[in-house]
Amino acid sequence: MAGGLVKYRHLSRKSSHRQALLRNLVTALVQHESVRTTWPKAKETQRLAEKLITLAKRNNETSRRKATGILFTPHDLLPKLFGELRLRYASRPGGYTRVLRTEPKSRYDQGDSAILELVDGPKDLRFAMTAATVARDQRLGRSHNPITLLNRQKVTRFRPGGQAAFDEMVKKVGALRLGGKGAGPQNEGEAPAS
Known part of the structure; x- marks a missing residue:
């Protein structure tokens, strides 16, 4: 048929x-x-x-x-x-x-x-990308948009110790200071590392 x-x-x-x-x-x-x-x-x-x-x-x-x-x-x-x-x-x-x-x-x-x-593993891309978005928003002093908040809830919901692991990942990504204008030390008036 x-x-x-x-x-x-x-x-x-x-x-x-x-x-x-x-x-x-x-x-x-x-x-x-x-x-x-x-x-x-x-x-x-x-x-x-x-x-x-x-x-x-x-x-x-x-x-x-x-x-x-x-x-x-x-x-x-x-x-x-x-x-x-x-x-x-x-x-x-x-x-x-x-x-x-x-x-x-x-x-x-x-x-x-x-x-x-x-999902919820060490290679979970949504977890890492959401943590990077939250870290960027915190660095720029912006409030999170609804999609970021929804993704944050999704990636921490079933993960054991999810909120603590997410906060740790946000700190780790925030320490890297990735992406965007003003991310490098030269843009903030600091001397470059030698």
Whole structure:
């Protein structure tokens, strides 16, 4: 039937190749907590990664066997999946991953690029970007806009010790004094470091 509903992206691959691709991306995501790929691949990998973390939260023998069937190197990654990641997302009801659109990887390949990352981890980009925005607003003496306040609430909501970790990151980024006019020591009347 023409115009039927497609339940998933085929990614221009046959079934076995598509499964191997998604398993490889999920394995890399669990190992590195952040993966750069194309946007359609990231969205399909996100579906499989969410299911894998839900299996880890169940923490029984059946879920361990299913997770072993998904990961390419289960002997290396099962302790991390059923240990660190399970504890990190124990109180979170869902939404363990985030897909961020990025610029194309090269000017010759104009395909949509994306970063697939685990939220509330050490490589959480939204956490770092929100901390940088808050630090910039504090340095310039401006009040935070509603989007910054919403992002601040989102990144600290389920993170253990979230507010303290966020304040620490704001201090760390504020000490770097990144970006904008007046950021360098020459602009503030200080002598350059020799």
